[in-house]
Amino acid sequence: MQWEIVIGLEVHAQLSTSSKIFSGASTAFGAEPNTQADAVSIALPGVLPVLNKGAVERAIKFGLAVGAHIAPHSVFARKNYFYPDLPKGYQISQFDLPVVGQGALTIQVEPLSGNAKPYEKVVRITRAHLEEDAGKSLHGDFHGMTGIDLNRAGTPLLEIVSEPDMCSAAEAVAYAKALHSLVRWIGICDGNMQEGSFRCDVNVSVRKTGAPLGTRREIKNLNSFKFMQQAIDYEVQWQIGTLENGGKIQQATILFNPDTGTTHAMRSKEDAHDYRYFPDPDLLPLDITPAMLEQVRATLPELPQARRERYTSEYALSAYDANSLTASREMADFFEAVLAEMSPSPQSSPASGRGGERENQSSTSAKMCANWLIGEVSAQLNRDGLEMTQCPITPQQLGGMLQRIADSTISNAGAKDVFRAMWSEGGDADAIIEAKGLKQVSDSGAIEALVDEIIAANADKVTEYRSGKDKLFGFFVGLAMKASKGKANPAQLNEILKRKLSG
Amino acid sequence: MLNSSLQQLGSALRAKKISSVELTQLYLDRIAALNPALNAYITTHAETSLAQARAADARLSGGTAQALTGIPIAQKDIFCAKGWRTTCGSKMLENFVAPYDAHVIGQFNSAGAVNLGKTNMDEFAMGSSNETSYFGAVKNPWDQNAVPGGSSGGSACAVAARLCAAATGTDTGGSIRQPAALCGISGLKPTYGTVSRYGMIAFASSLDQAGPMARSAEDLALLLNTMAGFDERDSTSLQRDKEDYARDLSKPLTGLRIGLPKEFFAEGLSSDVGKAVETAIAEYKKLGASIVEISLPNSKLSVPVYYVLAPAEASSNLSRFDGVRYGYRAPDYTDLADMYEKSRAQGFGAEVKRRIMIGTYVLSHGYYDAYYLQAQKIRRLIAQDFTDAFKQCDIIIGPTSPSTAFKLGEKGDDPVQMYLSDIYTIAVNLAGLPGMSIPCGFGAANMPVGLQIIGNYFAEAHMLNAAHQYQLATDWHVRTPNGI
Numbered sequence A: 001m002q003w004e005i006v007i008g009l010e011v012h013a014q015l016s017t018s019s020k021i022f023s024g025a026s027t028a029f030g031a032e033p034n035t036q037a038d039a040v041s042i043a044l045p046g047v048l049p050v051l052n053k054g055a056v057e058r059a060i061k062f063g064l065a066v067g068a069h070i071a072p073h074s075v076f077a078r079k080n081y082f083y084p085d086l087p088k089g090y091q092i093s094q095f096d097l098p099v100v101g102q103g104a105l106t107i108q109v110e111p112l113s114g115n116a117k118p119y120e121k122v123v124r125i126t127r128a129h130l131e132e133d134a135g136k137s138l139h140g141d142f143h144g145m146t147g148i149d150l151n152r153a154g155t156p157l158l159e160i161v162s163e164p165d166m167c168s169a170a171e172a173v174a175y176a177k178a179l180h181s182l183v184r185w186i187g188i189c190d191g192n193m194q195e196g197s198f199r200c201d202v203n204v205s206v207r208k209t210g211a212p213l214g215t216r217r218e219i220k221n222l223n224s225f226k227f228m229q230q231a232i233d234y235e236v237q238w239q240i241g242t243l244e245n246g247g248k249i250q251q252a253t254i255l256f257n258p259d260t261g262t263t264h265a266m267r268s269k270e271d272a273h274d275y276r277y278f279p280d281p282d283l284l285p286l287d288i289t290p291a292m293l294e295q296v297r298a299t300l301p302e303l304p305q306a307r308r309e310r311y312t313s314e315y316a317l318s319a320y321d322a323n324s325l326t327a328s329r330e331m332a333d334f335f336e337a338v339l340a341e342m343s344p345s346p347q348s349s350p351a352s353g354r355g356g357e358r359e360n361q362s363s364t365s366a367k368m369c370a371n372w373l374i375g376e377v378s379a380q381l382n383r384d385g386l387e388m389t390q391c392p393i394t395p396q397q398l399g400g401m402l403q404r405i406a407d408s409t410i411s412n413a414g415a416k417d418v419f420r421a422m423w424s425e426g427g428d429a430d431a432i433i434e435a436k437g438l439k440q441v442s443d444s445g446a447i448e449a450l451v452d453e454i455i456a457a458n459a460d461k462v463t464e465y466r467s468g469k470d471k472l473f474g475f476f477v478g479l480a481m482k483a484s485k486g487k488a489n490p491a492q493l494n495e496i497l498k499r500k501l502s503g
Numbered sequence B: 001m002l003n004s005s006l007q008q009l010g011s012a013l014r015a016k017k018i019s020s021v022e023l024t025q026l027y028l029d030r031i032a033a034l035n036p037a038l039n040a041y042i043t044t045h046a047e048t049s050l051a052q053a054r055a056a057d058a059r060l061s062g063g064t065a066q067a068l069t070g071i072p073i074a075q076k077d078i079f080c081a082k083g084w085r086t087t088c089g090s091k092m093l094e095n096f097v098a099p100y101d102a103h104v105i106g107q108f109n110s111a112g113a114v115n116l117g118k119t120n121m122d123e124f125a126m127g128s129s130n131e132t133s134y135f136g137a138v139k140n141p142w143d144q145n146a147v148p149g150g151s152s153g154g155s156a157c158a159v160a161a162r163l164c165a166a167a168t169g170t171d172t173g174g175s176i177r178q179p180a181a182l183c184g185i186s187g188l189k190p191t192y193g194t195v196s197r198y199g200m201i202a203f204a205s206s207l208d209q210a211g212p213m214a215r216s217a218e219d220l221a222l223l224l225n226t227m228a229g230f231d232e233r234d235s236t237s238l239q240r241d242k243e244d245y246a247r248d249l250s251k252p253l254t255g256l257r258i259g260l261p262k263e264f265f266a267e268g269l270s271s272d273v274g275k276a277v278e279t280a281i282a283e284y285k286k287l288g289a290s291i292v293e294i295s296l297p298n299s300k301l302s303v304p305v306y307y308v309l310a311p312a313e314a315s316s317n318l319s320r321f322d323g324v325r326y327g328y329r330a331p332d333y334t335d336l337a338d339m340y341e342k343s344r345a346q347g348f349g350a351e352v353k354r355r356i357m358i359g360t361y362v363l364s365h366g367y368y369d370a371y372y373l374q375a376q377k378i379r380r381l382i383a384q385d386f387t388d389a390f391k392q393c394d395i396i397i398g399p400t401s402p403s404t405a406f407k408l409g410e411k412g413d414d415p416v417q418m419y420l421s422d423i424y425t426i427a428v429n430l431a432g433l434p435g436m437s438i439p440c441g442f443g444a445a446n447m448p449v450g451l452q453i454i455g456n457y458f459a460e461a462h463m464l465n466a467a468h469q470y471q472l473a474t475d476w477h478v479r480t481p482n483g484i
Helices: A053-065 A169-185 A225-244 A290-297 A304-314 A319-325 A329-342 A356-384 A395-406 A412-425 A429-436 A444-457 A459-466 A470-483 A490-501 B006-014 B020-038 B046-062 B103-111 B153-160 B177-183 B217-227 B271-286 B299-320 B336-347 B350-363 B369-389 B415-420 B426-431 B460-473
Strands: A003-014 A076-080 A090-094 A103-109 A119-132 A136-142 A145-149 A156-162 A198-208 A217-222 A252-257 A262-268 B041-043 B072-076 B114-119 B166-171 B186-189 B209-214 B257-261 B290-294 B395-399 B435-442 B448-455
Touching (some): A053 A156, A053 A169, A090 A119, A198 A225, A217 A225, A217 A262, A225 A252, A304 A356, A319 A356, A329 A356, A329 A395, A356 A395, A356 A412, A444 A490, A459 A470, A470 A490, B006 B046, B006 B217, B020 B046, B041 B153, B072 B153, B103 B114, B153 B166, B177 B186, B177 B448, B186 B460, B271 B395, B271 B435, B369 B426, B395 B460
Parallel strands (some): B072 B166, B257 B290
Antiparallel strands (some): A136 A145, A198 A217, B166 B209, B186 B435, B435 B448
């Protein structure tokens, strides 16, 4: 019988407020230890928490983006446990009344096995709640002692809990990526995984098809998609192996070691804490009015899913292209800015440009634009280790260049030269084309004259061609291109050559 | 000077009949003479107090003085005061010097009042006799073998013994009113949320409320004017317009409807206290008030409900005292768990540990619904009782404490007997209502009896009016202990 994999995720997204969730201390990353630990962060006697409205707005924004119910009344609770980097001896979190209720996220899954096709899936979100982060224990810095850095203590987090809807590492990674993209898209989290702004806990269990859910083990604190996939793959194999050898799975919290590629138990259920949750009497219940909800809704940008649909329906782009372009909001915005540059007439804007030739035109531009962004631009960004926002070429520059391809001023090959020059030296397409002499010869008289000369100088080959040696066509193209110094419009040249050679 | 009202003191200061430095020195000298026996103060710092007095004198000369400028006030050692050792009556914080001012301290500082010192209290405000203080018991100035009440026993003693012009206290289940009653002074616990809890070391956050302790209702009004007000640093602080709590003091009491809860006059009330309270009621009738009998049927549950909820919150509030960042840390330990265990075992006293244990228990998985949740439900019923009662009356009157001050050590072995000492005061905290205690006579062995006045939400000015009119007609509040 087949084994079935069941995966659910708990993601901690650090909310992008400049101050902490319950105090005015800064949340900036990388400061000297304890320089951002104010009285509340240290939990001095007598201090009290005051809720940061910015954190609440971001939580609401997320809830709206996943179509979730936003609780009009939610409650902060204390989760009690002792740890040196938890200064109050409890974490302020939300327990039975979270701010964000059930929602859903549509994900695009690219299966890892070669032949399977990409597909779409809806992952249900159980809830999302606000809480504060703990500080950091520094075990290696002081001999025989542990250092405590409370800069991070009190940083606002949104814990996003999914249903166990994923049944492969590919789906789990696709969900995590979609979530990662979404929180950045709506501007509530910087998504920096190296700095811990987006951390994933993955619950994994296996079962025989149709059997009840198996016992799960929770892989804690995965901070890269690659590790997530490796960790799940290893864990699934370990669980199946254990069960097939007659063993039992014990509920446990486990860690993934990227160096060995293996998982190991951190604590078992037996030493699970009794957190003694109870409503925090220092904070009032969080009441969200319809007005506040509408206020936040008004700040919500068009979401990736909506844009994907628009790109496929309006620009006739493939699902793959639409996905790639909406991988980040920066990419999608860049795409649209380039497109706007290529179709300057207001009638051809997406909102009014419907049907007929205009739509064909705009979908041709869109396709060209998509190819360049997903191809050259992304590759070059990768090579230089840059983010989309750091792209040295502006949408205006790129649009100007694509316009010159569309109107046959330059060839695709010429465009690559223009692009490279633009990337390293700047400048607009027309100036580069001029300076580098990349303008195509589209003057049919000039091309005809050139072709005539070649036919005259290669009479023997012409005879061979005419007697059926079609392969020689490429030879003539090569000669003509060389004679034009590569500037002849290829389509035009082909057409003229064909006509003249056929006699 | 020692028996002047705050109003009179303020006038004398502004008229330069006395300087703040002289007044402060007068109290410092009294403290030096009497405190070794009474133990009302844990910390005094003459230099700091006198520096504040000098600044106040400058302000008095500059014409920018306010009502309390230059007046020496004793602060309960539960309020963080910048640069002052702030112990909360515990070994845990024996050497803790607060790096910031509590809201209450800040308010007094900006009013130009002088901080005379930090008063003794039950450890973390857990106690009704001041015997749980790590710094030793406070003596009742009326009988040095008797307790002053608690937890604000040091403040009550200091006011009664004229070791300060007035003092602050905090009240979680009666900690202002009960010691005020036992020491023969006046004390007010305002409506929950009236005085910011910022910088006040938390015992049970949903019940804790700071308030003034003084020799008269008139003084209380003046002090409350300084202490009250919205503070954005406390999320439970109420956003209301600033009010003058003295505005109704002189109104006649004609037509005042006083409710007497029958449950407060039943079994458990000692006859001497009952008699003094009856006499006070008769006095109110003379002043034009009418009497209605009311019932608070759920008030009998207030002690058990309180001893679930307050320890639950305390068990969590006191988790920060772990020996990691500040406070007491055991000198020897083997590992992290051992450090926690030893630091807390050695740093906390028996009553605090008892309440942490109770609180931890009632919040534990499997017990939460039966204890904590059930107690919260009853808490709402208790509050509802008062809401119903206030449809029939304007204020509620009764005894503050079932007996006068008991002897030191008398209830030490029996926590439940000790807890019952707050049986009339606790329900007020559970409901979040304002309550006060004023002296209304003397019981057996000539020990003071307190009269409790309970008002509806935000009825402080009204209650102070009722108290002040009574104090105009009686002289219990100006009586002084022998030898003081």
